[in-house]
Amino acid sequence: MSDRQIVLKIADLTLRFGSFTALDAVNLTVSAGERVALLGHNGAGKSTLFKTVLGFLKPDGGTLTVAGARPGSDHARGAVSYLPEQVAFPKALTGTEIITHFARLKGVAPSRSIGLLETVGIADAADRAIGTYSKGMRQRLGLAQALIGKPALLLLDEPTSGLDPLSRGEFYAIIDRVAAEGTAVLLSSHSLTEVESRTDRVAILARGQLKADGALADLARAARLPIRIRVEAEPGRADAVRDRIGGDRINGRSVLLNCLAEEKIGLLARVAALGKDVTDVDITLPGLDDVYRHYSGIDLATHAMGDAS
Amino acid sequence: MSGAIRIATVATTEFRLAVRNRWVLLATLTLTGFALALAFLGSGPSGELKVDPLTLTAASLSTLSVYLVPLIALLVSYDSLAGELERGTLSLVLATPIRRTELLIAKFLGHLAVLALAIVVGYGIAALAVIERHGLGAHAAGLVVWFRLMATCLLLGAVFVGLGMAVSASCRQTGTAAALSVGLWLLLVVLYDLALLGAIIVDRGGLFTKTIFPFLVLANPGDAFRLFNLAQMDAGTPIAGLDGLAHSLPLPIGAALAVLVAWLGAALSAAVALARKITP
Numbered sequence: 001m002s003d004r005q006i007v008l009k010i011a012d013l014t015l016r017f018g019s020f021t022a023l024d025a026v027n028l029t030v031s032a033g034e035r036v037a038l039l040g041h042n043g044a045g046k047s048t049l050f051k052t053v054l055g056f057l058k059p060d061g062g063t064l065t066v067a068g069a070r071p072g073s074d075h076a077r078g079a080v081s082y083l084p085e086q087v088a089f090p091k092a093l094t095g096t097e098i099i100t101h102f103a104r105l106k107g108v109a110p111s112r113s114i115g116l117l118e119t120v121g122i123a124d125a126a127d128r129a130i131g132t133y134s135k136g137m138r139q140r141l142g143l144a145q146a147l148i149g150k151p152a153l154l155l156l157d158e159p160t161s162g163l164d165p166l167s168r169g170e171f172y173a174i175i176d177r178v179a180a181e182g183t184a185v186l187l188s189s190h191s192l193t194e195v196e197s198r199t200d201r202v203a204i205l206a207r208g209q210l211k212a213d214g215a216l217a218d219l220a221r222a223a224r225l226p227i228r229i230r231v232e233a234e235p236g237r238a239d240a241v242r243d244r245i246g247g248d249r250i251n252g253r254s255v256l257l258n259c260l261a262e263e264k265i266g267l268l269a270r271v272a273a274l275g276k277d278v279t280d281v282d283i284t285l286p287g288l289d290d291v292y293r294h295y296s297g298i299d300l301a302t303h304a305m306g307d308a309s
Numbered sequence: 310m311s312g313a314i315r316i317a318t319v320a321t322t323e324f325r326l327a328v329r330n331r332w333v334l335l336a337t338l339t340l341t342g343f344a345l346a347l348a349f350l351g352s353g354p355s356g357e358l359k360v361d362p363l364t365l366t367a368a369s370l371s372t373l374s375v376y377l378v379p380l381i382a383l384l385v386s387y388d389s390l391a392g393e394l395e396r397g398t399l400s401l402v403l404a405t406p407i408r409r410t411e412l413l414i415a416k417f418l419g420h421l422a423v424l425a426l427a428i429v430v431g432y433g434i435a436a437l438a439v440i441e442r443h444g445l446g447a448h449a450a451g452l453v454v455w456f457r458l459m460a461t462c463l464l465l466g467a468v469f470v471g472l473g474m475a476v477s478a479s480c481r482q483t484g485t486a487a488a489l490s491v492g493l494w495l496l497l498v499v500l501y502d503l504a505l506l507g508a509i510i511v512d513r514g515g516l517f518t519k520t521i522f523p524f525l526v527l528a529n530p531g532d533a534f535r536l537f538n539l540a541q542m543d544a545g546t547p548i549a550g551l552d553g554l555a556h557s558l559p560l561p562i563g564a565a566l567a568v569l570v571a572w573l574g575a576a577l578s579a580a581v582a583l584a585r586k587i588t589p
Binding site: 107 | 311314315318319322325326329330396397398400401402403404405406407588589
């Protein structure tokens with residue numbers, strides 16, 4: 001990615017609302033063609049970061065450039081497209097009218113943008129009033145609007161919240177295509193599970209601070225979270241198995257062990273050496289939610305974190 | 310150039326929305342209905358008064374317009390920014406290259422077009438009804454009076470569209486904007502005159518009535534509109550109440566027009582200044 005052009009460059013960005021620090025020395029870059037997921041619970045600073053990139057909020061410290069320009073400047077506005085989390089287009093207008101409206105505002109010929117309704121799969125409803133659209137169709141219209149004029153940077157604020165899994169898949173397929181054509185995509189989400197394999201990089205924001213930034217696999221490895229191995233023993237052999245390989249015996253037949261990734265093979269070899277005493281082995285890799293929890297430093301038990309919905 | 314396209318785009322969409330949401334129909338029907346009612350009721354005694362029937366109807370219509378036109382203007386405009394903020398479309402719009410000033414001008418023009426259509430159609434039909442019934446009268450002076458009425462109605466409407474947008478820019482919720490707009494209408498259109506009348510009664514023709522009072526009447530946009538129209542009608546037109554001032558104003562009548570233009574400028578400046586402070 002390093003040879004690609006950096007579209008969004010955020011360095012030491014700090015923003016305060018009175019005594020509350022919403023963004024605390026955040027560093028983040030997004031390059032052309034890159035898909036980056038910005039993760040965080042409600043109030044972590046995701047929307048604030050987006051609003052700063054759009055030039056709606058003025059930073060108290062640090063620098064921020066969009067396509068090399070100051071946020072809110074003509075050049076930056078021409079380069080960025082935005083889809084807010086909650087957007088309700090006027091019910092009395094049609095999809096075609098919305099696309100035409102925003103194409104003109106962005107200085108793009110409407111005729112070149114109408115096809116986007118086809119891209120997002122609502123061409124059939126193009127001339128129907130938005131009041132008759134389902135929630136999924138409205139969200140698709142929002143995405144079509146954001147794709148007008150092939151933006152250099154696409155900002156999507158929780159774009160798939162409230163979409164069914166099928167629509168969500170199609171949504172990401174469109175984003176993949178757009179990124180392949182060179183658009184830098186920064187999208188926010190509640191859930192690591194949702195953006196897994198959908199983005200190139202993950203940035204985790206918690207209490208205004210960037211806690212992690214990297215490929216998901218690298219982050220998971222670096223977190224050194226334990227792998228869980230559950231060994232099923234022959235009836236009556238559970239204690240014997242535990243004495244040979246360690247761990248905790250549970251429910252009379254199983255032994256539960258935790259190990260790090262590099263210890264896994266050695267441990268499995270020892271389990272295999274137990275021969276007939278073992279009937280089954282079950283390996284659970286650390287879940288994405290565990291990785292997210294590790295980096296955000298948030299305990300699910302004490303903090304009501306949004307889930308995948 | 311691109312700024313002009315953006316303004317035209319937003320203004321067109323605003324007007325289209327007003328048509329689809331039946332605001333245009335409602336505003337036009339209201340003004341047509343009231344204007345026609347006055348045309349048939351108010352032009353009756355013209356024969357005895359030797360004033361042409363168009364002028365006579367215009368006199369009563371100017372009084373009615375003071376109440377109706379500001380109300381319609383506020384109803385059309387109070388939602389313009391607060392509504393978009395509430396629905397989330399404002400952040401979308403402001404992420405595009407459009408300037409906030411452009412957005413305000415565009416919305417202003419869109420709302421004004423709704424009002425212009427209602428005034429031209431409503432008062433036009435009423436004028437035709439009067440002419441159909443009584444003829445044009447001895448001379449065409451009534452037509453001039455009528456056109457002056459329509460033009461100043463639009464200016465009065467523009468003032469209140471501007472005020473409505475300023476209110477809308479100051480609220481994050483449409484409900485608050487609606488309440489403030491109704492309050493503004495009551496204050497400027499109803500309570501202001503009542504307060505002045507009360508002051509005159511208490512003063513009994515004293516210093517207040519002779520010095521400050523005419524200027525206070527003129528400072529109100531609705532009163533300025535009414536005085537401007539009434540002062541230029543034939544002396545035989547029956548007028549009453551505060552409007553008696555129309556023939557004894559201490560200033561040239563152009564001052565009334567200047568007051569309206571000043572209000573328009575102040576309202577739009579306030580709307581722009583408030584819109585700049587919005588964080589979408």
